[in-house]
Amino acid sequence: MPVEFWRxxxxxxxxxxxxxxxxxxSIWAYPTVLFLHTVGLAFxxxxxxxxxxxxxxxxxxxxxxxxxxxFPIIWAGFWLNAFSGTILLATDATAKMxxxxxxxxxxxxxxxxxxxxxxxxxxxxxHDADTTPVSMxxxxxxxxxxxxxxxxxxxxxxxxxxxxxxxxxxxI
Amino acid sequence: MSYLDAISRWLKATGLSWAxxxxxxxxxxCQILHLIGMAxxxxxxxxxxxxxxxxxxxxxxxxxHQLLPWxxxxxxxxxxxxxxFYIGDPFQYLxxxxxxxxxxxxxxxxxxVLYFYLSGLLAKVEALGPVEDAPLSAKVIAVVSLTIWxxxxxxxxxxxxxxxxx
Numbered sequence: 001m002p003v004e005f006w007r008x009x010x011x012x013x014x015x016x017x018x019x020x021x022x023x024x025x026s027i028w029a030y031p032t033v034l035f036l037h038t039v040g041l042a043f044x045x046x047x048x049x050x051x052x053x054x055x056x057x058x059x060x061x062x063x064x065x066x067x068x069x070x071f072p073i074i075w076a077g078f079w080l081n082a083f084s085g086t087i088l089l090a091t092d093a094t095a096k097m098x099x100x101x102x103x104x105x106x107x108x109x110x111x112x113x114x115x116x117x118x119x120x121x122x123x124x125x126x127h128d129a130d131t132t133p134v135s136m137x138x139x140x141x142x143x144x145x146x147x148x149x150x151x152x153x154x155x156x157x158x159x160x161x162x163x164x165x166x167x168x169x170x171x172i
Numbered sequence: 173m174s175y176l177d178a179i180s181r182w183l184k185a186t187g188l189s190w191a192x193x194x195x196x197x198x199x200x201x202c203q204i205l206h207l208i209g210m211a212x213x214x215x216x217x218x219x220x221x222x223x224x225x226x227x228x229x230x231x232x233x234x235x236x237h238q239l240l241p242w243x244x245x246x247x248x249x250x251x252x253x254x255x256x257f258y259i260g261d262p263f264q265y266l267x268x269x270x271x272x273x274x275x276x277x278x279x280x281x282x283x284x285v286l287y288f289y290l291s292g293l294l295a296k297v298e299a300l301g302p303v304e305d306a307p308l309s310a311k312v313i314a315v316v317s318l319t320i321w322x323x324x325x326x327x328x329x330x331x332x333x334x335x336x337x338x
Contacts, residue, residue: 027330027333027334031329031330031333034329035325035326035329035330038207038210038325038328038329039322039325039326041207041211042210042211042214042215042218042321042322042325043214043215043218045211045215046211046212046213046214046215046216046218046219047215047218047219048215049211049212049215049216049242050215050216050219050239050242053239053242054239058238058239058242059235059236059238059239060238061232061235061238062231062232062235062236062238063230063231063302065230066228066229066230066231066302067228067231069227069228069229070219070222070227070228073218073222073227149211150208153204153207153208153211154204157200157203157204157207158200158204161200
């Protein structure tokens with residue numbers, strides 16, 4: 001990537017806001033951003049797991065159409081984490097953007113969001129869903145969303161342990 | 173509370189405690205499982221609470237109940253990994269006020285569920301028609317449950333900052 005891009009990331013990292021979040025000895029700084037990121041995870045992943053389990057045949061007597069109303073909760077958790085995650089990225093931008101695990105985590109999240117939305121369209125917005133059996137493709141999509149969210153959790157937690165210098169061994 | 177000190181000292185001397193800290197992959201693995209268990213527990217319990225509060229009307233509450241074993245599985249996973257953290261390094265938790273509050277919050281969450289069952293409110297809510305509004309008392313229990321679990325997440329996340337655990 002061009003050197004201007006890395007200069008930009010460095011500037012973001014050195015900005016007053018990033019410095020405050022990273023270094024202020026305040027419960028409202030870094031700890032609160034981490035807390036928001038964990039709450040967002042609980043609702044995005046947790047509610048997504050609940051609706052996916054329905055597709056996989058657990059609680060299969062629940063009508064699917066009203067369950068569509070739970071997707072905004074999943075999205076609220078997702079956007080809370082996009083927001084808090086952007087702040088976490090800003091505090092450590094150059095290292096994160098050099099860390100392969102960061103891109104793997106983003107890949108898992110992108111694919112999770114896609115499978116969640118595809119499941120929503122195929123099952124929860126399908127008027128025939130409650131009168132016909134759930135298709136194998138829908139079940140594969142639902143199982144994939146659970147797997148992809150869990151993979152995002154695994155790589156996200158590992159990001160706290162793996163720094164770019166461990167992996168790439170360089171610094172800008 | 174010196175008996176808790178004694179138990180903690182004994183736990184610290186076990187091989188399991190040694191293993192929790194000796195192998196560098198064990199602690200992060202347990203943290204990952206603790207996050208996954210949390211997502212299952214809060215996701216399923218949150219789904220039921222939000223349904224009681226009126227989201228997704230048309231889903232009979234008695235049917236949401238069928239998902240609860242997955243939430244309980246999340247709770248068991250978190251109790252197990254939580255106990256492992258404690259065995260690994262008891263004294264970073266034993267005297268930390270934020271840890272005491274976290275345990276207290278989990279206890280209150282348990283009592284809240286117990287009251288929901290024993291008061292007969294759960295049975296009343298499950299007898300409702302799919303689009304009927306839940307009684308206010310059940311909604312209060314749902315709000316308490318959501319608040320307590322978000323509080324548990326907060327206190328857990330604050331263990332390294334308000335306490336000094338890793």
